[in-house]
Amino acid sequence: MTELVHDYYAYWFCFGLLTLGLYGMLLKRNLVKKVIGLSIFQVSIILFFIIAAYKDGGTVPVLDERLGVAESAYYINPLPHTLMLTAIVVGVATLGVAFALLIRIYGKYGTLDEDVLIERMK
């Protein structure tokens, strides 16, 4: 039972972040807080890929003369990291679009509170 905590604590942390992000997105009434939740949600998935790519005792995937190409198991797979670079860019773009929409909403309705917004949109 302890190894479930000891070996996988990073995944538990990641899972916690995911839940936190989902909570912020769905239950917070302020639209900016929803965007913050969205960001946490995305970051938790990025962290998930990075955690999964980690290898105990592994090294960077650059040819090491002491290891050579024969001991390829010691190199960490760089693919998840590069994929997550793209995912980070996507996340930044999403935030940009979200804030642009929020500026438009605030300019017209003068509020970012969901309840007030729904009231004023009627």
Added chain:
Amino acid sequence: MIPDHVAVISIVVFLLTAIIIPLVSRWGDRLPYAMAVAACAVVFILNAIGLPAVLAAGEIHYALGGWEPPIGIELVLDPLSAFFVLMISGVAGIVLWHSSRPVPAELPGRGSVFYSAALLTLGALSGMVLTGDLFNLYVFLEIAALSGYALLGSGTARAAAATFRYLILGTVGASLYLLGIGLIFLETGTLNMADLSAILAVTGLSPLLVIGIVFIVAGIGLKMALFPLHLWLPDVYTAGSTTATALIAPLGTKVAAYVLFRLLFFVLEPDWVRVDLPVTTVIGWLGAAGIVWGSIMAIAQDNLRRMLAYSSVAQIGYIALGLGLGNAHGFIGAMLHALNHACMKACLFLVSGNLRAAGRSQSIAELDHSLQRSMPWTAAAFTLAAISMIGLPPLAGFFSKWYLLLGSWEQGSWIFLAVIVISSLLNAVYFFRVIERMYLAGGAKTDDKAPERLDRHVNLVAPAVVLGVGLLLLGFANVVIVNFLIRPMLPGGF
């Protein structure tokens, strides 16, 4: 030689035009419009060349940048993807043709940005269809989504508020998809669809894979507005500007449905998702629930655009139901319905745009026969599309429902059979209500003087009529389409 490069050129034409448009827009106000329509026409012609070549010679793989798959990213042109790109470019071309008036009227001074975002969306949708790589699919999914938010959110502040909700839910969907492919990557070490399919054929399903598949289905389900994940859709389609809605409503959700078809039936073994892991059954039942719920909600609406939005939820349900049947007739019905619904929904939203352009309200209660007198062609196009939507022969909508009925019959799913028949009746209720008001309801006292002709602008009327007549032609040509285009795309195991 051209067919080898159709896949990559289709995407590049869209993306390159999207970049060039803001640069050249200073030399002419009409230039962005012309270039956007021209880009769609080019892609349409390219794929009209590519599709027969693929049907004759088998699928064409294109390794991007010369990196051979599975290390590099590849684009795959096969009967299914060529069919979808043809549909995307064709419908989008007609919708953009219509946009010459609505865009300057609704988004003054922002035409070039609008067309740029529209082409980005189209390029990304084509990319989602053509790619053979799971992560590349995610990137295209996000490009399509982000430019789609920009398209739908421009215009009124109400549209921005609705789009914000869509952004939150859409990003959750895309992130769940990313989490799903992450789990699949961890288990198999590959992102290439063909490679993944080959590896899975040896290793079979494992718990991690099953969780990955569930995440992917949930994420894409959000994107395609599968009941009960459709809550973002009605507000967005109601508030969006005419051209943005007419562009996204027929295409966006279909391409998400395509992703499910591609992953469940082509990458995975069809028997896993039909028998071992009843994913398709769940999707089919959700589709059936969506059909009934969407139709009932559509009846309750007074706003024409909102009614069309709820009817979209129902129509996506048909495609999901076809997927859920998991047999040849279900597959054919779903594909045919994707094509038919793209044409029908584009036509109906263009008609609603024409009402807006003529300064008429979207309220169904305020419609009367003065509309038919002042805009006869628009009313005729609406009627054709509405009858097709209900599913009366010889219009296209009848045949896709017929194949779905055949599929349900083969499967012995009496409930699906009942759902399709009942929903056709419900469709009849909400569309005949509009047609009745359009043609028969006496309203304002316009009878004594000759009505003002409002649909004299060819660019507003012709696209809607072309789509309406196209539905008739699709209906007559359905045997050709099914036998020569859709049957060759059936995956192994059907």
